[in-house]
Amino acid sequence: MYFSSLRIVSGSSMALSHYSKETSYLLPPNNEDWEEKGIPDFVYGQKELIVEGIQWPRNAPSALDTPTRFDSALCSAWRQRVELGLFRYRLGELQTQTLPGAVGFVAQLNVERGVQRRRPQNIKSVRQAFDPEQFNFNKIRPGEVLFRLHRKPNDCSAVQQEDILVIINVSPLEWGHVLLVPEPTLGLPQRLLPGVLRAGLETVLLSSHPGFRVGFNSLGGLASVNHLHLHGYYLAHRLPVEGAPSEALDPGGHLYLLQSVPAPGFLFYTSGPGPDLEALISRVCRATDYLTDHEIAHNLFVTRGAPPGKASASTMLTGVRVILWARKSNFGIKEGEAFNVALCELAGHLPVKTYQDFSSLTEEAALALIQDCLLPPAQADEIQEALVALMAQEEL
Template sequence: MSSSEIYTTSSSTARRYFHTLPWKNRPDIQFSELDSLFRTEWERALRKDVFLHGVESEPRRMPGRRGFVAVLCRSRASHKRKPQSFTNILQKSEPKTFNFTKVGLDEILFYIEDDAHEKSVRTSVIINNSPYEYAHCLLVPNAAECHIQSINIDGIRMGIRVLLGSRHPGFRLMYNSLCAGASVNHLHLHCYYTEYWLPSEAFRMHQIPLKVHEKEFSDMFELEFEDSCVRGFGFVITEVNFDCSLPCIIHTIVQYFNDNNIAHNIVMIRGLPPSPEYIASVDASPDENARSGGASNVDGNPNIPTMKDTGVSPYSGLEAYIPTNLWNCPLVGRIYVFPRVPLYGEKSYTKFHVNVTELFGHLYFGDVSVYESMNENDVVDALNGVSFSEQHFTKVKNDIVKLLSQL
């Protein structure tokens, strides 16, 4: 496939995987068509030498009970394009600054098209030319429109559909608002793969009673602060809510943030169901494996970062971290939405900052001395430092529930 071709998420042949096999079954998991496309086209671009550097990340499991993964990426700190500086989450873009219409054709891998709604959305899948992880890409909806970095309902729906197109438990999709880690003021989401689990997959969540369109909506939660270290909202993606009610709810929350100049991050990942009763079975059978994008063996691929700790498997520690009654459960799609203390000014790639990846336990370091010196308590303090206070978050939560009940 070339950059002129299209993957359509709304076609009758596009598979959606609402559940994936858990990490303990990782060797048995087949790639979906979309997984294979991401990986094949990204590897092709890597061979063309269009990146600023290769994937040189060094991940290690940080000592402690939380299971954080620290990732050292020296080249990203020294080679990455100079980030833009922001002081408002709805800041206007400057025509002379960089945007994604200025990337070379070799940097565009393919397009994802969704024409299931009134407005057709064509998303450009572009390499992140300073990759942080394997197959690190940017998803830019309707790139030619140069929409500022404020996610709209089309971007939210596209992100959900892309997550559901993957069968890999380590596929991560994320969004930074301005003043929350974004470095380019042009609407985009990030995505990449990891071959190891992250603690956010098992965040405990407490249901928020809610009625939307006069119907009970049981898939919205408040994250357990003891687990997440930053107060936020959680959602579970289901066959009922993925295309209409869930994008609408998240977009309403984002609009509230915009109206109140609240910086925010959004995370879309695979994770545990809130309870064993939440799902009954995996939507994978031998015949579906045969129709997938192919085998998923990654052993020996030099472009996939592996744990720095010698002899530690990607799945080590899972038994201690996941409740016994959920150990065999397939994974669901989870979405986290975090209001947070803003990051103003120019972003540094050598200092430790809480951007979106840190919120789900994937910690970026550009400086080896910081990478080696920070411990789990330091990370928790940094996460707590960007969290809203309990009182402030409760007000935000109550305002949002009120807004949603009026939909």
């Protein structure tokens, strides 16, 4: 197991022993004190975005022996909410195995999430409007908010980052599982927008942990709440999508097809912050707008990884990969299956619901479940052609 000494991803009380003193203000002792003081701020600058030197250790201490200010703030506040009893269950150390086979699926047994997570809302369309009567993030308990994330004013970036609330996922997949929610009172439906995608990319760059990932599920792609949000969480394992090979789909090298992974996906890549990252955000959102407008469900996964091209076995993660999957619509949780297919499963992380399934799951069975959620080849080819055409418009 990668990071065998790392306890931040196991729910252990040993999690992240080195905290930054400047983040102590992020820890209100109880809900009443939180309401009195308001939401704490986590303000960051572009200089805190880490581009180089992130890698999976080889028989080394965990990357979080030297956590960033962001890691310290998130994990210390998250652990405090555990002690306050704000989660639906107390996340213990999850049984984890890498399934034998060529893919390298990482399976985890998470019985409590399968049983106790909130039932998905009644969704009938990828473009469904926000409904204030349904559960949404304006209805959460005050203590579920960890902090407000935003850039320093007049930072070197030309783009002003909007404020994003970082809140706990009360039914966590793994240690540090949070939701990134742009101003909840706006009532934004679950449709990807540039501001929240930028925040997701920058939180990955704010972390020194190679396994901090961010993702998005569209409506019909197993999003359970129709209120705009991204997921973020720590997982101390490499995943197939980090170094999988890809082929360029357009002459400009803006869009790639990811290969040799659980499911073929569209790959976007950036080496770091600045104009390249802003161009990536524009491309990704144009692609997801196309899918949404055409009622095509989709999932998106953000992880540190290797540049596009040939397969990479290197432990060095030189940039950020954004993988986008178009898939069949599924407007509810399927009972009786080992796992449901959304952003983390497509990336190779399989949260399994029962011990029986966990002990018997094979790579072949996992691939069959995933393949069942993919689009027919003819429709997939049509979407690929449309996205390539969208990228070509950028060159004009």
